[in-house]
Amino acid sequence: MRAGEVVFLWVTCLLLQAQDHPAVNADAAIVQDFEKRMADYAKLRHTLESQEPALKSTGSQEKIVHHEHELARKIRQAREHARQGDIFSPPIAAEFRRLIGLAMQGADGARIHESLRNAEPVRIKLRVNQAYPSNIPLQSTPPTILLNLPALPPECDYRLMGHDLVLRDAKTNLIVDIVPDAIT
Numbered sequence: 001m002r003a004g005e006v007v008f009l010w011v012t013c014l015l016l017q018a019q020d021h022p023a024v025n026a027d028a029a030i031v032q033d034f035e036k037r038m039a040d041y042a043k044l045r046h047t048l049e050s051q052e053p054a055l056k057s058t059g060s061q062e063k064i065v066h067h068e069h070e071l072a073r074k075i076r077q078a079r080e081h082a083r084q085g086d087i088f089s090p091p092i093a094a095e096f097r098r099l100i101g102l103a104m105q106g107a108d109g110a111r112i113h114e115s116l117r118n119a120e121p122v123r124i125k126l127r128v129n130q131a132y133p134s135n136i137p138l139q140s141t142p143p144t145i146l147l148n149l150p151a152l153p154p155e156c157d158y159r160l161m162g163h164d165l166v167l168r169d170a171k172t173n174l175i176v177d178i179v180p181d182a183i184t
Helices: 003-020 026-051 061-078 090-105 109-118 143-148
Strands: 156-161 164-169 174-179
Touching: 026 061, 026 090, 026 156, 061 174, 090 109, 090 143, 090 174, 109 143
Parallel strands: none
Antiparallel strands: 156 164, 164 174
């Protein structure tokens, strides 16, 4: 066998081996991990909500609030050991910071920074499993940033609190997790 044939066979073997073990995009794997964690939260939430008596159509704000508080209490109890990083693990939090940074550097970056500067300055320490304070306005998250982040189940939303990204259960108003210093 000539040297050229040996090299050809060696390269062919490497290429075939690479096809058997496709490279995994590390960023995509991190986002998949986040999506799995969110699916687990949504499953828990739906299980607990299905155990609650259905809220009949009512105009009574008191009944609606009571129903939401009961569900929040059950979620809080089921996640009594929840802590920051359960959903936004360190690699996931780093990926979110990177994705937000990309949105902030784009053509819309200056407009996003200006929008955030004009928003009401809210500085309060939030904790996982705590209710988002009802007396504090919900600062919206700029659409350009939202487009860079993974989609959430309909019952959850992203909120900004100062420089932190807050994952909130919108129906129960519970803080699910937080990415500190998500915006620099």
